[in-house]
Amino acid sequence: MDRFHELNAFIAVAEAGGFSAAARRTGLAQPAVSKAIAALEKRLGVALFNRSTRNVTLTDHGQRYFERTKLMIEELDDADNEMTNSALRVSGPVRISVPSTFGRLHVLPLIPELLTLYPELAVDLVLSDIVRDMVDDRVDLAIRVGAIDEPDAVVRRVAATPLVCVGSLSYFRDRGVPQTPADLVKHNCLIYGGLREAANWPFVGPDGPFSVSVRGNLSSNSIETIRAAVLAGVGIGFFTKGSLVGGLSGPDVVTVLDGFVRGARDVNLVWPNRRFVPARVRRTTEFFTEAIPKRLSDSGHVERTSMRSF
Known part of the structure; x- marks a missing residue:
């Protein structure tokens, strides 16, 4: 059986929570979905789902497999959409992670300009001082201040x-x-x-x-x-x-x-090292590459004193 067919059936069952619901979602007959899952489990040598009369849930193996394969399917969908529509059209969700204070002062004020430029984007801005795992948290782009210790990520220094x-x-x-x-x-x-x-x-x-x-x-x-x-x-x-x-x-x-x-501390743009980077992520990265240095240089200043007593 075609591996892509198996994978589509697996993603559908995992997201829908059952074989009947997955069949309705994919337009396939339920026996075809069940056959695809059985073939996939046989090929992998592990059970991907816990089956009961009331529901279907992922096993631990199934959860790990879902987290990895879901990203692959999304990247393939992104590639298809970019070719089907237009390389100039920028649309879809972009999840951006940034430290809370820096994000509030320098990134949040830029979001209206980004959305004016690309009105079909759907920005999910995560303000957190915790360094998030980009793959596990489904982060498309991180803006970080300070040293970066992520060998599997792509890092672009844009300012200091x-x-x-x-x-x-x-x-x-x-x-x-x-x-x-x-x-x-x-x-x-x-x-x-x-x-x-x-x-x-x-x-x-x-x-x-x-x-x-x-x-x-x-x-x-x-x-x-x-x-x-x-x-x-x-x-x-x-x-x-x-x-x-x-x-x-x-x-x-x-x-x-x-x-x-x-x-000084570097301001870096960081994104996962993937073979395919969607147009929406590329354009968002390019926007912040230009906008953040300008924002930092145009922002207000902190007064400097001479070493005197008051």
Whole structure:
């Protein structure tokens, strides 16, 4: 029996939850669907479905096989649709994963422009600071800030955003301005990453890179939480500039220790390494390749202070 016929029958039964429903979906007779599944299970040497009088469910082997083969069928459908319709038509779903704060500040504002350009797209924007598994979570494109450790992914660097050490004027009026990184041990440093005790912030001096162990009364795995605390005058934060512009730009928030902060974080577009990339994903990637660097350069700035006391 044709393997593609078997695979189509398997996907239909898995999604419909039964042989009769799969037959109606595919337009085949129920015996033909059952025969295709039996042939597939015999060829693979495993049971793909648990069968009962009331329902049909995937076995563990069947679930793993479904997750792999579903992607293959979708890619084949994408290729068919692109050839059948037009290479210029961009339509269908695109799932985009991006860190929460960076996404809110720099990606979400670009979505209306993307949808105006390609009105037949259906964007699913996932804002999360958790690095998601692109295959398991069905992510078409990820926008990430920082190093990428995914050998099976395609990575395109599109921009860089510098690191900054930042606080509010109200905090510095009360506590003074740190003149050197060593002064941070006397300050309330707000720690991103959820570390409860201390963190090492990186700096560069005349003798090269070094780090300072800092502490504070607030830590969180959410950039939004630390940003809000900085704005409220709770303490000093250490971020990428791209995570600060917008809501924290303006005269009430300033950077300090600028002469000691030299690092930057790359902004990367990442997508699964597949042989076929749908037109909708290619066009979306091309859009963000141009739009994100412009967005970062056009965004507001964080004021810089001289090393003075208030």
